Amino acid sequence: MPKKKLAIYTATGCPACENTLLDINYDMVSLTSNTDIVFWPYLQGSEWETLDEYGPVDLCILAGAVRTEADRNAVIRLRSSSRLMLAIGSCACFGGLPALCDLSAGMSDSRPGDTDSGNKYLLPKMEPTVCAPCQIVNIDYFTPGCPPTRDLLWSAIQSLLSLGANTPKIAFAASRLPQAIADSVTAGILPRPGSIFAGEKAVCATCSRTKEEKKFDAFFRTHQIDPASGRCLLEQGILCQGLATREGCGGICTAAGAPCRGCFGRTEKVFDPGAKMVSAVSSTFNSTDPKELKNVADSFVDLAGTFYRYTLATQCALMAPNSEDSNNAPDNS
Amino acid sequence: MKGFEPKLIAFLCNWCSYVAADAAGVARFVQKPNVRVIRVFCSGMVDPSYVIKAFASGADGVLVAGCHPGDCHYLAGNIKALRRSFLLRKLLAELGVDQQRFRLEWIAASESPLYAKVVNEMVEEIRNLGPFISKAKKLSKGGA
Incomplete structure (x- = not known):
């Protein structure tokens, strides 16, 4: 079986979601045995070109909200080059903490073209309101949490990457997921688009x-x-x-x-x-x-x-x- | 704003305020036609989410009216409405809804003139305020 390709990216947010991925510890090693992480700027310093080079990826793990034009472009670009998209963390699922700036008018004022004192870097243009990636592109699955709990995140990634394959691993992942998602994952079918990998009650x-x-x-x-x-x-x-x-x-x-x-x-x-x-x-x-x-x-x-x-x-x-x-x-x- | 007709959603209690509204019509009191009445069994069943949903769906003002305290058909439903109103008002204010757009009134079945007065007052107040535009819409318009 060819290795699955994985892209990981954070738009506006903190690195906690990506750190949770690292918290998976040894399982992360087992993940890389059947997956190639082709794009992960946080850890690998990947450039955007690598994404084009490796062709469409199987799963894109996206964290962070959309606050700037650069975020919007990144989200659109990742969507167009990935088969499945999993939003992780509250920022990527719901807009998260960055969106609170919309409560005070003027916090999101765009200042396009502003540069630093050395005129070297251009500030990206601000979006009029902070939004979640799902308000811009179609997101397939969601794992909320700030940051998502390690077990839940691992189950989500595991079930999306080795769907219908590796049975013991899937059974383990399924045991931690809500019934409907667990059923489809063990049956080797992708869960209903828009599914949230979390519980159903309060x-x-x-x-x-x-x-x-x-x-x-x-x-x-x-x-x-x-x-x-x-x-x-x-x-x-x-x-x-x-x-x-x-x-x-x-x-x-x-x-x-x-x-x-x-x-x-x-x-x-x-x-x-x-x-x-x-x-x-x-x-x-x-x-x-x-x-x-x-x-x-x-x-x-x-x-x-x-x-x-x-x-x-x-x-x-x-x-x-x-x-x-x-x-x-x-x-x- | 020229030609602006405010949309007012009124949640009226079945036992008092709805009867008052009915009687106000029968008695031919002059009333603004901007009100959409929703009959509920008690002002106590008007969950804050009804009010927020009304605003989110395009209402310019929301009136919740019930029996006077002590007169509730269900003993204390109106007190529950009263309890909620304070926090709800605060939350609405933080979300950019002007205070005049949400009102909780006690209107007994016999007080049809009061019903007409409240409605007319509220419609005029909201007409002066202009249409309700959510903060997010204001921001998107200003930035885009």
Whole structure:
């Protein structure tokens, strides 16, 4: 069997997603035994020409959001030269943290043609809004997370690269994936385009903390309180987004006492993560007095930045530029 | 803005506000025709996502109206609506929706003049504000 060709690239984002690939450790070595990584600027310093040289690649692993014209061109170019495209990380799946700059007007001001002091480098032109790659080109599969968990990412790559081949490896990968994807992967069929390699329920389903009655009078930021172990964080007054967020991570943040920040995006049943959180959080308010309610509501800081921390560009109904026709955004089935 | 007709979505509670709206029509109060009424069984069932979806689908304003506190057919549904409204207003403001575009009102079945007044007031306020354009659309227009 000829070796499969792989391209890995990050647009606007941090190197955490690519570092997660390296975190796969020895498995990464086994990956290279049946795959050629032909394009990986982060590790190999690959030039764009190598991509043309090696012809179309079998799988392109794309991380990062689209913020500049250079990102847009890169995404289009990678799409045209790869058979399958897997978006990894919240930036590539939903727009991620970079998209938060759209909340303040003027943060994305284009300054085309700006150069550094030595007039050597040209700043790429800024896009009017930050968007996710799936709003520009067709993305086949998504592995969300900031960064994606190692196991999930490995399962996704493994199942896309050795589909229907290497049975023990596939069985291992399938055991970590949602049923529908696992079934098609073991049968040797590509999962439905647009599939998300993560769970289907909310993070609360895998969270180890006990949920009792949710009522609180005051809201705390994470540095203001040391949460009691074993009890739901939202009940303790910490803004935990587990109930609006897709599971798959295994509840690792909440287990460590950190509230869920929503990096897996919304679950299928949630229309808008912010609206869901407003509804959930408000229902925990104890008071019925408008004045008191207003005071509690005023104690919250940066709601939009919290509820849409990773998803502003694609899943916020009021910010996604073409929410009505974004048929390729993950999770719109 | 010339010739701009605001689109107002009104979620009216079946037991009070919807009856008031009905009565306002029967009593022939002058009302702006910019309202699209959606009858719901209780203002408490109007999830924040309904409001956000209304704005995302092109509404220029959203009115949620229910029974006065204490009068709820389901005991405390309107209180639930009230609880949500504060955070929702805050979130909407952060997403670039002007405060006047979202209103929560208590209108009893007998208060049909009040219904007409609220609707007329709101339509005029929104007419002055102009159409609702989301932040993202503003940004794409400005940059492109």
